[in-house]
Structure formats: structure tokens, C-alpha cells
Amino acid sequence: xxxxxxxxxxxxxxxxxxxxxxxxxxxxxxxxxxxxxxxxxxxxxxxxxxxxxxxxxxxxxxxxxxxxxxxxxxxxxxxxxxxxxxxxxxxxxxxxxxxxxxxxxxxxxxxxxxxxxxxxxxxxxxxxxxxxxxxxxxxxxxxxxxxxxxxxxxxxxxxxxxxxxxxxxxxxxxxxxxxxxxxxxxxxxxxxxxxxxxxxxxxxxxxxxxxxxxxxxxxxxxxxxxxxxxxxxxxxxxxxxxxxxxxxxxxxxxxxxxxxxxxxxxxxxxxxxxxxxxxxxxxxxxxxxxxxxxxxxxxxxxxxxxxxxxxxxxxxxxxxxxxxxxxxxxxxxx
Amino acid sequence: xxxxxxxxxxxxxxxxxxxxxxxxxxxxxxxxxxxxxxxxxxxxxxxxxxxxxxxxxxxxxxxxxxxxxxxxxxxxxxxxxxxxxxxxxxxxxxxxxxxxxxxxxxxxxxxxxxxxxxxxxxxxxxxxxxxxxxxxxxxxxxxxxxxxx
Numbered sequence: 172x173x174x175x176x177x178x179x180x181x182x183x184x185x186x187x188x189x190x191x192x193x194x195x196x197x198x199x200x201x202x203x204x205x206x207x208x209x210x211x212x213x214x215x216x217x218x219x220x221x222x223x224x225x226x227x228x229x230x231x232x233x234x235x236x237x238x239x240x241x242x243x244x245x246x247x248x249x250x251x252x253x254x255x256x257x258x259x260x261x262x263x264x265x266x267x268x269x270x271x272x273x274x275x276x277x278x279x280x281x282x283x284x285x286x287x288x289x290x291x292x293x294x295x296x297x298x299x300x301x302x303x304x305x306x307x308x309x310x311x312x313x314x315x316x317x318x319x320x321x322x323x324x325x326x327x328x329x330x331x332x333x334x335x336x337x338x339x340x341x342x343x344x345x346x347x348x349x350x351x352x353x354x355x356x357x358x359x360x361x362x363x364x365x366x367x368x369x370x371x372x373x374x375x376x377x378x379x380x381x382x383x384x385x386x387x388x389x390x391x392x393x394x395x396x397x398x399x400x401x402x403x404x405x406x407x408x409x410x411x412x413x414x415x416x417x418x419x420x421x422x423x424x425x426x427x428x429x430x431x432x433x434x435x436x437x438x439x440x441x442x443x444x445x446x447x448x449x450x451x452x453x454x455x456x457x458x459x460x461x462x463x464x465x466x467x468x469x470x471x472x473x474x475x476x477x478x479x480x481x482x483x484x485x486x487x488x489x490x491x492x493x494x495x496x497x498x499x500x501x502x503x504x505x
Numbered sequence: 506x507x508x509x510x511x512x513x514x515x516x517x518x519x520x521x522x523x524x525x526x527x528x529x530x531x532x533x534x535x536x537x538x539x540x541x542x543x544x545x546x547x548x549x550x551x552x553x554x555x556x557x558x559x560x561x562x563x564x565x566x567x568x569x570x571x572x573x574x575x576x577x578x579x580x581x582x583x584x585x586x587x588x589x590x591x592x593x594x595x596x597x598x599x600x601x602x603x604x605x606x607x608x609x610x611x612x613x614x615x616x617x618x619x620x621x622x623x624x625x626x627x628x629x630x631x632x633x634x635x636x637x638x639x640x641x642x643x644x645x646x647x648x649x650x651x652x653x654x
Contacts (some may be wrong), residue, residue, distance in 0.1 A: 223622075263524070
């Protein structure tokens with residue numbers, strides 16, 4: 172069976188940026204590890220709008236007009252509805268076709284790469300068909316919670332199928348670990364809670380993944396979107412030469428962090444370069460990706476570096492307003 | 506309080522709002538966007554659906570100052586301040602009324618290029634209404650590429 176290809180991909184970031192200095196001014200310090208800024212949703216943005224933007228860029232890069240994809244897998248923890256699939260809005264924004272399988276994956280930051288793997292499995296099971304995988308997220312938390320300082324927003328989309336693309340997908344592996352006190356959200360709550368117990372659960376998950384030996388060592392880049400220290404430790408554990416560096420300008424974009432890091436790595440990857448995408452949260456999932464260069468135009472438009480380097484900085488009060496924290500009417504809605 | 510906006514009407518036009526689906530008159534070829542029952546060129550009532558590119562230019566615009574927004578946009582205006590809206594002339598010809606997003610003062614001028622994106626329009630009855638807004642098409646010096654959506 173031939174390998175599944177990433178035919179095209181695209182990332183989307185909100186335009187607004189909150190510099191880390193705004194937290195120092197407002198709270199006396201920034202609790203996040205190492206960011207200089209984060210990207211966050213404007214009042215009229217959410218994971219659905221970011222997902223559409225990323226998917227449209229990916230489809231535009233294929234140059235085929237409206238893409239006839241057969242399945243859509245969306246990994247997100249902060250879609251606006253518990254019931255009523257937001258992915259139906261996404262698919263309606265992308266195509267008028269009705270016969271599209273739509274699947275939403277949630278539950279942890281792993282969901283973005285879980286969507287990628289599930290889409291690849293769809294393609295393996297249905298040779299010749301095309302699947303779209305999207306990771307989009309805008310995690311939130313109460314503003315007086317240190318964990319909130321890192322939370323940003325982003326999306327990345329990958330068009331998967333057979334034939335020449337920008338990369339091929341290789342082995343994948345996952346582990347699931349029950350966690351206690353870190354990054355949880357009860358049904359009905361809009362923000363993440365974290366008891367800040369300073370456990371080593373994420374490192375344990377990476378160690379468990381490394382111990383499975385299902386993923387080949389020696390990747391050139393670990394695309395994980397983690398904070399620099401955690402990324403470097405994970406790269407060492409998994410035998411990768413280095414970790415990506417998107418975190419300091421993006422923040423924690425939930426399910427989208429690893430996916431955006433993968434898009435960033437693909438932007439700069441030479442043919443033959445080996446990447447390992449990794450998402451961590453209540454376990455870990457890893458996917459081997461090998462760059463293949465790709466036909467002309469598959470990297471047209473803004474790169475992830477362009478997106479990270481752009482944007483409009485705003486102050487902390489504007490941030491709270493855009494996030495509806497100060498709204499008495501819509502303040503408790505996602 | 507918000508002005509009532511019928512969900513069935515919204516649902517019926519979701520393709521127009523999210524993918525800019527226009528009607529092309531089967532008789533004279535004129536494009537209708539938003540779609541309408543009869544062609545404004547020849548009066549015939551038969552159309553084929555076509556997708557518009559979403560690329561266009563600002564035909565005219567205005568700024569809605571604080572307190573001046575329609576009720577369904579009250580919260581948006583309270584949280585974000587001024588709202589920019591106007592008429593965009595799409596490259597296929599139709600002119601559409603829409604909000605602008607991600608704009609700065611220098612972006613708003615007649616003739617400036619814009620591109621359609623999907624954004625939240627407003628919340629009503631617990632339902633998020635998505636639709637097209639237009640963002641400035643900016644130049645990205647690092648790669649010489651357009652950044653529109």
C-alpha cells in the first residue's frame with residue numbers, strides 16, 4: 172500500500188498579539204515559560220473561523236478551486252458547541268458537497284495530531300480519496316489563573332491523499348495516561364482549570380512514547396509547539412536533533428500547537444528531511460513525516476514564519492475585551 | 506435586546522454567506538449576489554449557482570461610532586470600539602455590503618483591495634452566526650506574497 176501524502180497544508184493565526192510585557196504590567200509577571208507574545212482571537216474569531224482560513228490556504232495551494240474532499244477530521248477542544256457539530260459550519264464554508272464524512276476529535280491537545288492520523292487512516296482505507304485534517308483551537312482560562320498567560324490561538328490544515336505532495340506520513344504511535352489536576356475542563360465550563368501541582372505528567376508521557384520504540388529516532392526536527400525547555404527535553408528523549416521554535420511567538424494554541432509547528436517545519440524542510448510531530452496532553456501522540464519537496468505552488472502564500480512575524484500588538488484591556496471577558500452579555504460563552 | 510434575525514432565513518443563505526455563492530442568470534448571464542428571485546437585468550427567474558472569488562476592492566465605507574451599531578452588534582461594539590463597514594465591489598462585478606475586519610485606519614480607502622474571510626457575525630438565540638467579512642490584502646515583504654485570508 173502506498174504511503175499517504177500531505178498534498179498541501181496551510182496555517183492561520185489571528186492577527187492580534189498580546190506581548191508578554193502586558194502581563195508583567197497587569198499582574199506583575201508573566202507566568203508562561205518563555206513567550207515574547209501570543210496570538211489570540213479577535214472578538215469575531217474562534218477555532219471555526221481559524222479552521223476555515225487554514226483550510227482555504229491549503230486548498231488554494233493545490234490550485235484546484237473548490238477541493239473535492241471526502242472526509243474532514245477536526246481536532247479542537249474549544250469549538251463553540253458541546254452538541255451541534257461546528258465542523259458542519261467548517262465544511263459548509265469549504266464546499267457545497269454533501270457527501271463528506273465529518274469527525275470531531277476533542278479531549279486534549281493531542282486531538283490535532285489525532286485528526287491527522289485519523290485522516291491518514293481514512294486515506295489508507297479508501298485509496299484515491301482525499302481527507303482534510305484540521306487542528307484549530309483557542310484554549311481559555313480565567314484571567315486570574317497563571318496558566319492563562321500562555322493560552323493563544325491558531326489553526327493548521329492538511330490535505331491528505333495519494334500522489335505527489337509535500338511530505339509523506341510514516342509511523343505513528345500514541346499513549347494515553349490518566350492525569351490528575353493538570354489541564355482539565357468539566358462539562359459546561361468554558362475555561363481550562365489546572366491545579367498547578369507541578370507534576371511531570373507530560374514528561375512521563377513523552378518517556379512512555381519513547382519507550383514504545385514505535386517511532387524511528389533521528390528526526391531532524393521535533394514539531395511539537397511546546398515551551399522551549401519542554402521541547403528540547405522531548406527532542407532529546409525521542410532522539411530528534413532539535414525542537415521547533417514557534418512557542419515564543421505563538422503561545423499555547425492547544426490542539427493547534429503541534430500542527431502549526433509541523434506546518435512551520437514543512438515550510439523550511441528540504442526533500443528527504445525527517446520530521447517528528449508530537450502532541451502532548453493526558454498522554455502523547457507522535458507521527459513521522461518525511462518532506463518530499465512537492466510540486467510548484469504548494470508553499471505559496473504566507474509561511475508560518477510570516478504569520479508569526481506579523482500581527483498587531485494590543486494592550487491587556489483590549490485583550491480582555493476581545494476575549495469577551497469583560498462582557499456581561501456574552502462573557503461566559505465560547 | 507437584539508433585532509430578530511430568522512434562523513431559517515440564515516440557514517437558507519448559508520452557502521451565500523460562507524462561500525459567496527451567487528446566482529448567474531441563465532438568460533442574460535448577470536450575476537446576482539446576494540441571490541434574488543428575479544434577475545435585475547432581464548427579469549427572468551432561472552439561475553445557476555456560481556462561487557465568487559471573494560476578492561474585490563472597497564467601493565465605499567463608513568465607520569460606525571460607539572452607540573451607533575445595530576442591536577445585534579451592540580456587544581461587539583462595546584468590546585471592540587468602532588466598527589467599519591461598507592460596500593465591496595467584487596472582481597466578478599457584484600457589490601456587497603459587509604463589515605471589515607483586521608483593519609487599521611490606513612487600510613480603509615476607496616479602491617483598496619480586500620478579500621473575504623469567514624468570521625463570526627453575531628450571537629443570537631444561543632446560535633453563532635458565521636458569514637463573510639472583508640480584510641485588507643496586505644503585502645508580505647519577506648516573500649512577496651499576498652496575505653489575505
